[in-house]
Amino acid sequence: MEQTDTSRGEVLAASDEQPLAPLLAEPDQWALFLDIDGTLVDLAETPDSVVVEPGLTDTLQALSHRLGGALALVTGRALPYADQLLQPLALPIAGLHGAERRRADGSVDAVTPEPSFVTLKRSLERVTSDWDGVIIEDKGGAVAAHFRQAPERQASLEAVMAAALSEAGPDYSLQRGKMVLEIRPARANKGSAVEAFLSEAPFSGRKPIAIGDDLTDEAMFRFANEAGGLSIHIGEAADTAAQFTLPSPDALRQALRRIATE
Numbered sequence: 001m002e003q004t005d006t007s008r009g010e011v012l013a014a015s016d017e018q019p020l021a022p023l024l025a026e027p028d029q030w031a032l033f034l035d036i037d038g039t040l041v042d043l044a045e046t047p048d049s050v051v052v053e054p055g056l057t058d059t060l061q062a063l064s065h066r067l068g069g070a071l072a073l074v075t076g077r078a079l080p081y082a083d084q085l086l087q088p089l090a091l092p093i094a095g096l097h098g099a100e101r102r103r104a105d106g107s108v109d110a111v112t113p114e115p116s117f118v119t120l121k122r123s124l125e126r127v128t129s130d131w132d133g134v135i136i137e138d139k140g141g142a143v144a145a146h147f148r149q150a151p152e153r154q155a156s157l158e159a160v161m162a163a164a165l166s167e168a169g170p171d172y173s174l175q176r177g178k179m180v181l182e183i184r185p186a187r188a189n190k191g192s193a194v195e196a197f198l199s200e201a202p203f204s205g206r207k208p209i210a211i212g213d214d215l216t217d218e219a220m221f222r223f224a225n226e227a228g229g230l231s232i233h234i235g236e237a238a239d240t241a242a243q244f245t246l247p248s249p250d251a252l253r254q255a256l257r258r259i260a261t262e
């Protein structure tokens, strides 16, 4: 152990798999909920340039099998993009920060954007079209404005997104993330998505282990803690509700691989 600090979880060494041990000891008692960006895959300069490590999909498939199918992805990405990233897997998944969901039986709750939201997305693209480095990511029922490659545009984007949010109305909320501002459906979050999975087979009756790296993951950390489960924050020390912190996506991938092949 390197350090203990209750405001950022118990900070673990890269090789410390202690919080994941229940997956090996009691695989029929636990369900695993995994964020994607910054957790399973390293962050990249743009949304489209992330790299899925060879073997990661095999690891996830094996873990899902070990857990009787009780493994779900919980991401800010749109479902089709996440599926494309992790093909050929088609795991249970919550997308758009919990607003859309594919259950273990394959049924999907999708988000269909209203015409006014489509107009809003086009307007954001127009307003920022000559802002070098700013990327507008159209996610169907949500939209993200990325400034990783143009940090000097953050203040202007804050203003543009605040105006867009007020135009979108009370059914939407602003989601802050790593070098990104998003407008997403307000009716769900990652905590409510985990709760919904746990009300269905094969997740029901199990305790959740929630793993993520960003502000959006705090809702599932809080839910997992309240449900008697475990929560793990990935990456540099941060103010988090998670009980544990692992230093990097690579440390997590290695730990998951060891558990999957044990």
Ligand SMILES: O=P(O)(O)OC[C@H]1O[C@H](O[C@H]2O[C@H](CO)[C@@H](O)[C@H](O)[C@H]2O)[C@H](O)[C@@H](O)[C@@H]1O
Pocket (backbone or CB within 6 Å): 035, 036, 037, 038, 039, 042, 043, 044, 045, 046, 047, 048, 050, 074, 075, 076, 077, 078, 137, 139, 144, 146, 148, 177, 178, 179, 180, 182, 214, 216
């Ligand atoms: O909930 P997640 O699976 O972690 O998704 C959160 C957002 O991730 C993506 O943006 C982040 O990753 C990009 C690629 O590494 C990076 O360039 C960007 O700065 C990050 O904010 C994704 O593009 C968003 O749609 C997700 O909501």
